[in-house]
Amino acid sequence: MAAKPRPKSDARDVHDRVSRIRDGVTAAILEHRLLPGTKLGEDELGEIYGASRTLVRTALQQLAHEGIVNIEKNRGAFVARPTPADAREVFEARRLIEPTIVDHAVDAVSPAWINRLQQHLAEEREAELRGDARASVRLSGEFHGLLAEMSGHSIYLGFLKELIARSSLIILLYRRHDTPACGTDHHAEIVTAIRKHDKQAARTQMLSHLNEIEAELFLKDPAADELRLADVLGV
Amino acid sequence: MAAKPRPKSDARDVHDRVSRIRDGVTAAILEHRLLPGTKLGEDELGEIYGASRTLVRTALQQLAHEGIVNIEKNRGAFVARPTPADAREVFEARRLIEPTIVDHAVDAVSPAWINRLQQHLAEEREAELRGDARASVRLSGEFHGLLAEMSGHSIYLGFLKELIARSSLIILLYRRHDTPACGTDHHAEIVTAIRKHDKQAARTQMLSHLNEIEAELFLKDPAADELRLADVLGV
DNA sequence: TGGGCGAAGATTGTATAAAGTTTCGCCTGT
């Protein structure tokens, strides 16, 4: 069968050029480099990634389905701007799903996984130590994704990937800047609980971690009349 | 602004022809008219819905993202064939999400909603009474979607739509035919609990309903050695 | 001077055509 010995000359597109576009945009959003409302022009992205508009379009459609890109008819694609209501839904969903995920993670614990988790924690600490905010926020999200992978539950993994990407936008939009940083501690405590096979503690730690993240947010209610103006100007 | 007074001649597809294709295929799957493994050719669908392959392709990509269609490279799109492992994941996710949804449904209860639920129950009963299996299975799925709409939680609604469509395929593949039918009773009991604002009862009823559906399934374990052959032949 | 109308430019939506891959049938050789 020969297993296709390099059928094309420049076929280094490991398994899809559209994946490269999608993952590239997702990473940029996770690192807070792409701001909500940013226009994602098809020609623009096509030139960046060396792809035709057809491929860019499919990538944008996938991102739209994940809720991190809005496609407006005859206007184009824009990085999503979650509303406070969206934010509350996202975090409620995370509070529901993630405790279950850590349950499964405890069941799947193994030396290899413990090792990978510890390594991730080290990366997080290092990024925060050198004040690399972009790497820090990306790694923080990836930690939750790692637990979802560890759970071995592909549906939860897909759901959570979506929720994490949205959370990144939400944190960027609504985080208050007067709060102390203590996220890494929580992650370490979760890993400790997992290592000790203590499901109850792991669930509790995860829940309080999520509650703390949400507590750091300032989700302005639609009751405030200044919101009217802010919404219009925010475009 | 004139609100576009019919700009095109055949533009009766108010906001998307791709939605028609997507919803059409989804409905066919929900009604067990499309069987797992069925090939969904682009030309074929394009002719059926009077659309070009470009639009068919976007619809198929959306369905693939929802997990009810598999797109194989250079082969085409096929109706998904969930594995027993997939089935267990789907129902675990439903057992997690749906009790929470009915919680929200109780909070959102109103005469209009009660009316709509009762009307739906009547439709279900009528379909089952006249032995219309297709309508019956479709309405049974739509009931759960209705509760998700009622919860007002758009994320849960999106997740559940996905899970319901997959469940339809799973039930088609793995349901044992030697079980009595009693699904409608459960639905009615759930509505009753919602109407009485009894969250605990509603959650319990929903959970036992889901457990019963899953109990009617025969999910052959990978332990059986005949599976090896069946997997290969099953393609 | 402010607002509204209109044309030019830019961008997206759709369709069609070219390119590459798989599959199936047929033929040849043993």
Add this chain to the structure above:
DNA sequence: ACAGGCGAAACTTTATACAATCTTCGCCCA
């Protein structure tokens, strides 16, 4: 008679061209 390989047809994938739509800028009029 059967296995293996060549070749054509069908399909998907990708790219490009055209059409429709929206935005923007300039001009005119009140």
